[in-house]
Amino acid sequence: MCMTAHSAVSTVSPKFDGGHRPPLQLSRMIVRARIVVTMDGAPIDNGAVVVSENRIVDLGKFSEIKARNAGENFDLGEQALLPGLINAHCHLDYTCLRHKIPPQKSFADWIRAINGEKSELSPEDYVASIREGFAEAKTFGTTTIANLTALPELIPQIEPPIRTWWFAELIDIRAPERANEIIGSAVESLGRAGPEPVLSEAEGGARWGLAPHALFTASKELFRRCEEIAQHENILLTTHLAESREEMEVFRDASGPLYDFLKSIGRPADDCGDNTPLALFVGALGDRALPRWIVAHLNELAESDFDLLKHTNSKFDIVHCPRSRNYFGHSPFAFERLRSLGFNICLGTDSLASNESLSLFAEMRTFQKEFPSVSANEILRMVTVNPARALRHENALGQIQPGFGADLVAVPCSTSTDIFEQIVAFNAPVSWAMVNGNVIASVPGSAGC
Numbered sequence: 001m002c003m004t005a006h007s008a009v010s011t012v013s014p015k016f017d018g019g020h021r022p023p024l025q026l027s028r029m030i031v032r033a034r035i036v037v038t039m040d041g042a043p044i045d046n047g048a049v050v051v052s053e054n055r056i057v058d059l060g061k062f063s064e065i066k067a068r069n070a071g072e073n074f075d076l077g078e079q080a081l082l083p084g085l086i087n088a089h090c091h092l093d094y095t096c097l098r099h100k101i102p103p104q105k106s107f108a109d110w111i112r113a114i115n116g117e118k119s120e121l122s123p124e125d126y127v128a129s130i131r132e133g134f135a136e137a138k139t140f141g142t143t144t145i146a147n148l149t150a151l152p153e154l155i156p157q158i159e160p161p162i163r164t165w166w167f168a169e170l171i172d173i174r175a176p177e178r179a180n181e182i183i184g185s186a187v188e189s190l191g192r193a194g195p196e197p198v199l200s201e202a203e204g205g206a207r208w209g210l211a212p213h214a215l216f217t218a219s220k221e222l223f224r225r226c227e228e229i230a231q232h233e234n235i236l237l238t239t240h241l242a243e244s245r246e247e248m249e250v251f252r253d254a255s256g257p258l259y260d261f262l263k264s265i266g267r268p269a270d271d272c273g274d275n276t277p278l279a280l281f282v283g284a285l286g287d288r289a290l291p292r293w294i295v296a297h298l299n300e301l302a303e304s305d306f307d308l309l310k311h312t313n314s315k316f317d318i319v320h321c322p323r324s325r326n327y328f329g330h331s332p333f334a335f336e337r338l339r340s341l342g343f344n345i346c347l348g349t350d351s352l353a354s355n356e357s358l359s360l361f362a363e364m365r366t367f368q369k370e371f372p373s374v375s376a377n378e379i380l381r382m383v384t385v386n387p388a389r390a391l392r393h394e395n396a397l398g399q400i401q402p403g404f405g406a407d408l409v410a411v412p413c414s415t416s417t418d419i420f421e422q423i424v425a426f427n428a429p430v431s432w433a434m435v436n437g438n439v440i441a442s443v444p445g446s447a448g449c
């Protein structure tokens with residue numbers, strides 16, 4: 001029997017409901033596509049994936065899959081089926097700020113501008129903005145997101161339609177004596193985020209984390225306390241590091257527009273004038289703590305930083321945000337050097353206060369323009385396999401494999417060019433998407449038999 005995408009939508013809950021959805025009418029669903037891009041070995045022509053409840057349970061050539069599985073067939077037609085995309089760094093709080101802040105002369109001016117915009121927003125505006133962001137991310141085939149929010153108290157009002165790692169963004173620059181209190185209330189809010197579906201006991205770890213905003217906005221005590229909680233609760237940490245030239249100037253030279261701005265709001269300058277941001281970060285935490293950190297940006301690195309990274313025994317994960325980097329005009333991201341040092345590198349969109357959309361396809365294309373020698377396959381890994389690893393879910397997300405979560409997206413394809421090139425070039429809403437076994441997006445008429 002053949003089922004259209006539209007009828008597939010009607011058989012499953014469209015909402016991501018924490019794994020407590022009503023039983024599916026279908027025990028097994030066989031999803032056939034022109035090509036299945038597993039990100040684990042060669043793509044499979046005329047392939048199929050079998051989904052049972054929230055898991056992938058089998059995959060292979062359609063003819064073989066049909067012979068060994070009973071279940072409803074759903075034919076995506078001339079489409080490529082790939083793992084759902086993972087956005088490793090995003091702030092959905094600011095979805096409503098798209099096109100509101102033109103590029104500024106200095107990073108400090110941009111901080112002033114976003115602070116001005118934020119002062120106009122009510123909690124209701126933020127909730128609407130976050131919801132709008134989720135809807136957009138989903139449209140572009142993102143099925144997992146690492147989302148930083150400065151308002152963790154709003155989390156209980158939001159039902160994410162996709163897998164979400166909530167990171168509470170923490171800033172204590174105006175009240176360093178309140179670091180513990182700020183963290184405590186964030187952790188309490190994160191605890192109210194509601195149950196998340198467990199993919200496997202072995203995966204472990206909560207799907208929330210803490211995000212001291214940056215070295216220049218979060219105190220040493222705040223970083224230290226977050227690290228302590230992360231060890232205790234087995235959670236991840238993320239921060240912005242070495243993003244702008246002005247951040248480098250703050251810490252290495254004790255000068256520049258950002259330094260002046262920070263001074264004007266009373267930030268102590270006792271850690272300024274000696275070290276690069278990276279040296280301060282690595283020096284303060286030590287090797288032991290590094291693997292818990294997902295570090296966003298790292299655009300501004302000195303030669304001494306590369307030496308430091310070379311001799312660092314353990315590695316953190318890195319998120320590069322290509323379009324946000326372009327918007328700000330930061331230094332070029334040292335992709336090849338960081339990759340050769342063995343770092344796991346992912347892509348992220350950052351927020352719409354410095355980007356135009358939440359499309360990871362657009363992010364891949366921008367990266368490809370910057371690094372034309374990197375294969376499209378490797379670029380796709382930066383929004384699938386690599387971020388799954390950064391989120392400690394490399395055995396559950398980011399690939400199409402038996403036992404992995406049923407997070408899948410489909411994009412139209414042809415036989416004319418390399419499939420990975422076609423995926424990176426894809427520039428539209430995805431035609432079909434599934435998260436945790438639920439079809440969450442389907443363009444009527446895009447899939448047929």
Ligand SMILES: [Zn+2]
Nearest residue numbers: 240296350351
């Ligand atoms: Zn960011």
